[in-house]
Amino acid sequence: MQARSDAVLVPPVLPRADVQAMEGYHSPQVSVRVRLNTNESPEAPPAGWQELLADEVAGIDFHRYPDRSAHELREAIGALHGVGPEWVFVANGSNEVLQTLCLTYGGHGRTALTFEPTYAMHAQIARVSGATVIEAERADDFTLSPEVVDRCIDEHHPDIIFLCSPNNPTGLIEPPELVARVVERAPGLVVVDEAYGQFAPWSAQSLLDEGKALAVTRTYSKTWAMAAARLGYVIAPPWMIAELDKVVLPYHLDSMKQAAGLLALRFEPEMRERVRRLVAERERLVSALGRLDVHVWPSSSNFVLFRPQSVDADVVWQRLVDRSVLVRNCSSWPRLAGCLRVTIGTPAEDDEFLGALQEALA
């Protein structure tokens, strides 16, 4: 390989014009003691799961392709949600699920609608698919009004509408009536991203219906404490799942991952217990934040959005990093000026964060 010494190399080929204009996904992976920036579980999965997985991996026929349909895994996930395997599509993280949905129902000449601020990957993945993205606005308190929904649908006839409940990065949950209204009125696909679904008091899965174009996505990355495994899925009517199966790459789910996902479901009670602990810890963190000089948004998730009132958010973020605490700096994101987002950690990590924040705000 020939390295060039030129300071500025002009690439000999350029990507698509729309890709040139993109910024990509940025979330700094800084080496710190307390990592509260990506909404992972602060606890590892159960030791029993790790042991079972090691045995299972030892028995894999590595010279063979994995089960292409991931049938056992789909069946088990379906059973968890009270549906058959034909309602389930699994991929490498829910981001790949979202990508497959966008490749199937989005693409060039089609339109996707998001309600900002929300998970940036919805717009990003839709754009990569070639779709035009309409970014509609939530109210100042980050809620979404039925009027805005109706107006956007009438105006843009979107092929895909994204909702995220609980919403990242605000932590707010969409009310059932609002999601039902979107599903009723949408001319195309409605995707409800429930990456934090187990933290929420209700799920859009209750609205699923063979005759409705509703897809509800979930991930193993957060509540299942398996971010490293890259596993996510969608529950949707069988006619939609069949289309996704056409679009996704063959054998996209490796055998280790299928085993990991399947075995994890045996530890559902442990997952529920972990979620319960995190919710209790979240309540403790929210009330502690309430005593500091910050504005705090209510959260139905495992993270909390807050805005320092008197000290610049970038300064607060850097002071936290200096104390080896990493939170997500949202202050330069559109509509989130001055905001930071902290993931719920272990009680010890959260105490460290709170101590560091108190100093950072002084």
Ligand SMILES: *Cc1c(COP(=O)(O)O)cnc(C)c1O
């Ligand atoms: C974390 C997160 C995901 C997870 O993506 P994976 O690819 O499953 O890790 C999806 N949606 C939202 C809103 C998230 O916050």
